[in-house]
Amino acid sequence: MTLLSNFAETASKKFMAIKNYLYKHYGEEPGKMLVHTGVLSWTLSAAAQVMAIAFNDKISKKEKLFLIPQECADAAINILSFYLVTNAFTNFGVKLVKTGKLTTPVIDKFIKENKVQNVGKITTDISKNMSGELLNEFKSLKSGVSMITNTIGSIASCNILTPILRNEYAARKQKEILSKDGNPKIVSKNSKIQLIKPLSMEAYQKLAYMKFSGNNLKV
């Protein structure tokens, strides 16, 4: 009983520490929260997809040996491209406000009156000596700008960059499978893999329905 109560107490303390951490770190940075939860969402969706393949009796062992590493490679592409692009856009927004590149007239007045040094330098934080209403004004502007740049980054990575990278990778892999299964043969031309015939309906549907996500799952 003592062991159980000790465990409950430790778990309770850890849970409180997690809540306090989330409050402290994401309370003022909604853009950063969206980047981190986005990475978590891609990770969970990939983990769920791998589990679904691993425990699916209809998929043979041989297919699993191919599909699971492929899913892991997909996940790496999704997570990396999402994180790198969206995080860069979000940080860009935050730095525009932090360095004093993007201001409101009230913040601009503060910079001039206090003769803030190095405005526009990426290491500068103009909010260092701010307090009260002015600090709230600064935080609201930073939140808004980071959310806008985060959304632009998410659209660019989720709807443009990631599908292109993933499709390129998936197309190469599918051509490899089809060539092995006696389907349309591949030839090498100018060091690029090309199909003699386009992918057939039957082959496409077989591949598409084998996995629910079709390499495009986002929770």
Added chain:
Amino acid sequence: MSLAGISSYIKNSYLYRVAKNGSQKVQQTFYDCIPNVSIGSEKWQKRIKWVGREISSPENRLILGVSALMSQPFIDAHNKSVDEDTRKVSVCRTVAKIIAGTTTGVIIRYGCIAAINKWSKLPSSVDKIGQKIKLNKLNTFFSPSNAISDISEAMKQYRKTLGTILSLFVMSITNFAIDAPLTRFLTNKFIEKTGGVKNDTSK
């Protein structure tokens, strides 16, 4: 060596400092090209602040879904490496997947954030008519101990963060329980509506 020790060792290494300085120089050159701007219009200031205050993960998911619907079906429709029937199924499947994923994604995110709002009350929390809320184990289950005001911006963002994290775990299950069958159902409906395909193997 502890994690903090390793981190400090890396940060003090010559290579790390060279890489950091190089990265900062590139970034600075980029920022130097951007002119300083002061947003004079009060209307625009209000709009930007509203985005930071009100837009969170459900709205972000909705924006991503709508923009995906405006771009991805067209990418699929112009995919020359597959035949015509395949293109048709591919477009139907993409549209179905975006609709199913966005609908469940937005609803579950809103639901989880609402649940966290109910279960993260503070001593300063009041109900709709201004009465103090009686605290119990359930309605304080997700309350942080370092928060003071229930109506502060930080508390609002905290609830959205925790709600989003909770929704991601819920969606790991609903992806297969709801999204997958709904996607298949919608795909078949869209294929039917567009006149079917010659060589259907999906049924």
